[in-house]
């Protein structure tokens with residue numbers, strides 16, 4: 204079977220994880236092109252990763268042809284355009300989180316993908332962590348009852364002046380699209396929706412409390428009602444120094460059993476709470492496994508997700524993380540922003 208030809212748009216920090224992942228998937232994927240608007244940046248990236256073609260815009264890369272999939276690794280408001288241009292040319296899209304900065308952009312992307320019959324996935328690589336998969340399996344096996352009653356989703360981080368000074372786009376509404384919700388929280392918002400299903404209504408507050416050197420919110424809280432009848436709490440902060448659990452969820456099942464997923468750094472997560480009857484003896488063993496697992500057989504968790512995307516394209520199925528999943532995360536983020544502005548709950 205021929206290899207899928209990949210291109211990367213935006214060759215900054217996270218693009219490296221995509222390139223490393225694609226190199227590890229070399230039996231099925233060829234990273235053949237990259238693009239970045241900063242002069243020279245794509246060329247430098249291409250030289251480092253042995254990529255044959257480098258461009259100064261997504262459009263010129265896409266117009267040159269010879270691509271099957273693009274990974275979009277640009278700042279959030281810059282996700283939609285390359286995804287739409289790709290779909291229009293019959294090229295599949297992988298978007299870094301969040302799918303887009305606005306719901307209008309998410310809708311434009313989904314419309315293009317549906318119209319042209321291409322695949323779309325939003326990166327949520329932490330879903331492949333063993334501790335995250337263990338919760339999904341427990342839910343599927345009915346170990347948490349017939350639904351999740353209560354879910355807490357948290358992002359507990361610290362970001363200081365040096366972080367926002369790193370790139371001109373950080374810390375501004377127009378170029379970052381938002382703060383702790385938009386940038387840091389999509390992983391744990393996706394976890395909550397992955398386990399609890401679609402949300403129905405949200406009410407929230409957000410503010411910039413102790414980061415006066417940036418515009419965007421550094422703290423946000425919200426309450427959510429899910430279609431299932433379950434209730435949720437969302438908490439995001441970049442004011443916790445030192446940081447604690449960078450992402451995670453705690454879930455209470457209808458049978459009373461409680462489980463948690465706690466991500467402590469980029470590649471480690473464990474289940475700190477697990478009160479499923481019959482599983483009491485297993486937790487220590489699981490924790491030891493998860494600590495020593497690292498990233499397993501592949502170099503990073505992006506590689507697990509990109510392997511799924513490749514299989515989805517080849518077998519013509521939906522990727523494990525869909526474009527609709529991505530839109531739901533954007534709806535939560537924008538729902539909190541709107542609720543904070545209007546003082547009213549927002550229907551999702």
Ligand SMILES: NC(=O)c1ccc[n+]([C@@H]2O[C@H](COP(=O)([O-])OP(=O)(O)OC[C@H]3O[C@@H](n4cnc5c(N)ncnc54)[C@H](O)[C@@H]3O)[C@@H](O)[C@H]2O)c1
Pocket residue numbers: 212213214215216217218238239240241244260261276277278279281299300301326328370386
């Ligand atoms: N999945 C994860 O765990 C994870 C971690 C970090 C960042 N991210 C996401 O990755 C994305 C990029 O973040 P980053 O930290 O790599 O940022 P970055 O600033 O390091 O890299 C972004 C790159 O995109 C380029 N760019 C900007 N606009 C462009 C355009 N229109 N066309 C082509 N290139 C353009 C910039 O010049 C820059 O080189 C964001 O969506 C962020 O949320 C995801």
